[in-house]
Amino acid sequence: MTPVLTVFLFGLVTAVATGLGALPFALLRGVSPRAVAFANAVAGGLMLGASFGIVAEGTAYGAWQTLAGGLLGVVFILLTQRWLGDPDIAGATTADTRRMALIVIVMTVHSFAEGVAVGVAFGGGPTLALAITLAIAVHNVPEGLAISAVLRPRGATVLACAGWSIFSSLPQPLMAVPAFLFVDAFRAALPYGLGFAAGAMVFMVLEELLPEAYDRASRAPVAVVVSLTLVGMMLFQRML
Amino acid sequence: MDRTLVVLLFASLSAATAVFGAGPFALGQRLPLSRIGFANAVASGMMLGAAYGLLVAGFERGVTAVAGGAVLGILFVAWTHAASGTDELDLNRLEGGSEAYGYQVLLVNSLHSASEGVAIGAAMAVSQPFGIFMALAIAVHNVPEATVLCAILTGRGVRVSSAAGLAVAANVSQVLLAVVAYAIVQAAPGTLPWALGFAMGALVQLVMSELLPESYRQAGPRSIALVTVVAMGIVVLLQSVAA
Numbered sequence: 001m002t003p004v005l006t007v008f009l010f011g012l013v014t015a016v017a018t019g020l021g022a023l024p025f026a027l028l029r030g031v032s033p034r035a036v037a038f039a040n041a042v043a044g045g046l047m048l049g050a051s052f053g054i055v056a057e058g059t060a061y062g063a064w065q066t067l068a069g070g071l072l073g074v075v076f077i078l079l080t081q082r083w084l085g086d087p088d089i090a091g092a093t094t095a096d097t098r099r100m101a102l103i104v105i106v107m108t109v110h111s112f113a114e115g116v117a118v119g120v121a122f123g124g125g126p127t128l129a130l131a132i133t134l135a136i137a138v139h140n141v142p143e144g145l146a147i148s149a150v151l152r153p154r155g156a157t158v159l160a161c162a163g164w165s166i167f168s169s170l171p172q173p174l175m176a177v178p179a180f181l182f183v184d185a186f187r188a189a190l191p192y193g194l195g196f197a198a199g200a201m202v203f204m205v206l207e208e209l210l211p212e213a214y215d216r217a218s219r220a221p222v223a224v225v226v227s228l229t230l231v232g233m234m235l236f237q238r239m240l
Numbered sequence: 241m242d243r244t245l246v247v248l249l250f251a252s253l254s255a256a257t258a259v260f261g262a263g264p265f266a267l268g269q270r271l272p273l274s275r276i277g278f279a280n281a282v283a284s285g286m287m288l289g290a291a292y293g294l295l296v297a298g299f300e301r302g303v304t305a306v307a308g309g310a311v312l313g314i315l316f317v318a319w320t321h322a323a324s325g326t327d328e329l330d331l332n333r334l335e336g337g338s339e340a341y342g343y344q345v346l347l348v349n350s351l352h353s354a355s356e357g358v359a360i361g362a363a364m365a366v367s368q369p370f371g372i373f374m375a376l377a378i379a380v381h382n383v384p385e386a387t388v389l390c391a392i393l394t395g396r397g398v399r400v401s402s403a404a405g406l407a408v409a410a411n412v413s414q415v416l417l418a419v420v421a422y423a424i425v426q427a428a429p430g431t432l433p434w435a436l437g438f439a440m441g442a443l444v445q446l447v448m449s450e451l452l453p454e455s456y457r458q459a460g461p462r463s464i465a466l467v468t469v470v471a472m473g474i475v476v477l478l479q480s481v482a483a
Contacts, residue, residue, distance in 0.1 A: 056292075064477065074469055206461075207462055207466075210461075223445055223453075227444045232307075239303065
């Protein structure tokens with residue numbers, strides 16, 4: 001097998017692993033406001049934890065570039081929200097549909113940066129390839145969890161949750177190959193990309209997920225769920 | 241200078257900056273609620289950035305200990321909020337509210353400062369520059385925090401000078417805990433990752449349970465999210481450049 005095919009296939013495995021994140025939601029029924037609030041809290045904690053990890057990686061390549069990328073990520077979300085339309089205006093998408101679209105877009109865009117990180121890591125040497133693939137595959141599961149936590153309480157089927165989770169990770173194999181082939185060029189772009197991913201995720205959590213969670217449930221339990229999930233995600237990423 | 245004295249000095253400076261929070265009231269101005277919301281958002285972003293720094297420093301020293309400490313920090317803050325009956329306290333009532341409201345707000349601020357003290361003490365034990373950075377970040381954050389407190393107290397008829405004094409007094413636990421945390425970590429170096437984790441978990445929980453929900457009510461989610469993410473980015477950048 002050529003190295004390029006290997007990188008692509010390994011990348012594909014990691015994308016499919018994201019779909020596993022939908023599984024815990026097979027048991028969830030009903031769409032009570034509290035379910036939405038705590039699902040938002042879980043998604044928020046997972047995304048903040050993931051962002052901390054991404055920022056730590058990005059600043060290792062360049063702190064200023066990571067910050068610049070982060071600001072671009074915020075601007076990107078603002079533009080996307082504008083494109084999706086104001087939910088209060090009749091005829092525009094509803095708040096729920098809008099939020100579902102936004103989480104899929106954010107997580108998909110964030111996978112571009114992750115794909116580059118994978119490719120650059122593979123470029124460093126093929127011996128670690130399998131370990132890296134496994135680590136990323138496992139690391140993708142909570143990202144599927146975050147997407148499903150937003151989609152499922154708003155009426156998406158488990159299959160749709162799994163499908164959109166896998167879709168959100170498809171940029172990983174697509175970006176891993178060129179990054180692997182042109183390691184040097186992509187390494188320079190990596191801190192911007194990682195910063196972009198982190199900025200977009202943090203902003204989405206702060207602007208969309210948390211305010212809604214506080215609206216629909218008491219703030220103390222919501223806060224505990226966000227904080228514990230964040231720590232769990234960091235631990236999960238570091239143990240692998 | 242003895243390093244414990246440095247901890248005492250910077251923690252005290254950080255606590256004393258609360259006096260600047262009374263500035264707008266001393267000038268006889270009334271702050272609009274949205275302005276207080278932005279001050280809270282700046283504080284949220286700085287504390288999240290500081291939590292990130294504590295986490296990175298902690299993970300270099302022991303991953304499970306940091307996670308264990310973080311869980312303790314989260315539960316400590318959640319428990320103190322619940323035990324003091326302040327877990328759902330609305331910090332927006334500038335006028336009115338029950339008799340006890342002013343005291344409850346003071347109590348929340350004192351408990352909140354204790355966790356910040358642990359953050360300063362643990363950061364000082366990692367390295368003096370990191371500790372000074374943490375003390376400065378918390379000093380800046382203490383200003384908007386004191387502004388909110390002074391807005392509530394002066395709204396309830398407390399004189400501006402007394403409100404400023406109470407705002408500083410609410411931070412005394414910060415100075416105490418900074419020195420105690422530093423002393424414990426010096427005496428038993430194995431506790432350092434636990435202390436870093438504790439401070440990190442406590443800061444995140446404070447942001448999630450107090451600062452963010454408050455600020456969303458004081459100003460809209462979009463502007464709050466923008467201010468928070470920019471403040472967080474700047475603190476993360478400063479830490480990365482300094483490291």
